Amino acid sequence: MSETGLPNFDRTLQLTNTWLNEIGQAIGPDSQRQYHALRSVLFALRDRLTVEEAFHLSAQLPMLVRGVYWEGYRPVHKPEPFRSRQEFLDKVSETLDPANPVDPEDAARAVLAVLARNVPDGEVRHVKQMVPAEIRDLFPAGE
Numbered sequence: 001m002s003e004t005g006l007p008n009f010d011r012t013l014q015l016t017n018t019w020l021n022e023i024g025q026a027i028g029p030d031s032q033r034q035y036h037a038l039r040s041v042l043f044a045l046r047d048r049l050t051v052e053e054a055f056h057l058s059a060q061l062p063m064l065v066r067g068v069y070w071e072g073y074r075p076v077h078k079p080e081p082f083r084s085r086q087e088f089l090d091k092v093s094e095t096l097d098p099a100n101p102v103d104p105e106d107a108a109r110a111v112l113a114v115l116a117r118n119v120p121d122g123e124v125r126h127v128k129q130m131v132p133a134e135i136r137d138l139f140p141a142g143e
Contacts, residue, residue, distance in 0.1 A: 026110035
């Protein structure tokens with residue numbers, strides 16, 4: 001049975017819920033925490049990538065997640081210069097929901113693992129090449 005009556009919308013809702021559930025396996029079942037983790041990590045990652053690479057990654061995201069990914073994006077001064085793991089995690093923390101706290105490293109690891117499982121390997125490799133080694137280490141081992 002269709003939720004929206006539009007197959008493309010139904011598919012993106014299904015994929016987005018799958019991604020959120022996968023994030024929830026790492027950070028818990030609260031859907032608000034899952035959403036804020038996904039949003040915050042995607043924002044931090046997007047802002048660390050070149051504009052061109054940010055667009056390449058977005059093409060691999062479910063349509064609904066792609067909309068979240070681009071929310072508030074301004075390509076001026078991109079990529080942002082943060083280089084350390086802590087600077088990346090601080091960036092993640094900026095947009096996490098203080099009412100539903102989640103450790104920024106747990107959020108980053110959960111979301112990056114979902115990306116590694118659901119985005120084509122070649123694109124994940126490109127993204128990892130664009131970020132410093134300290135941030136790359138937040139991706140699952142062997143990815």
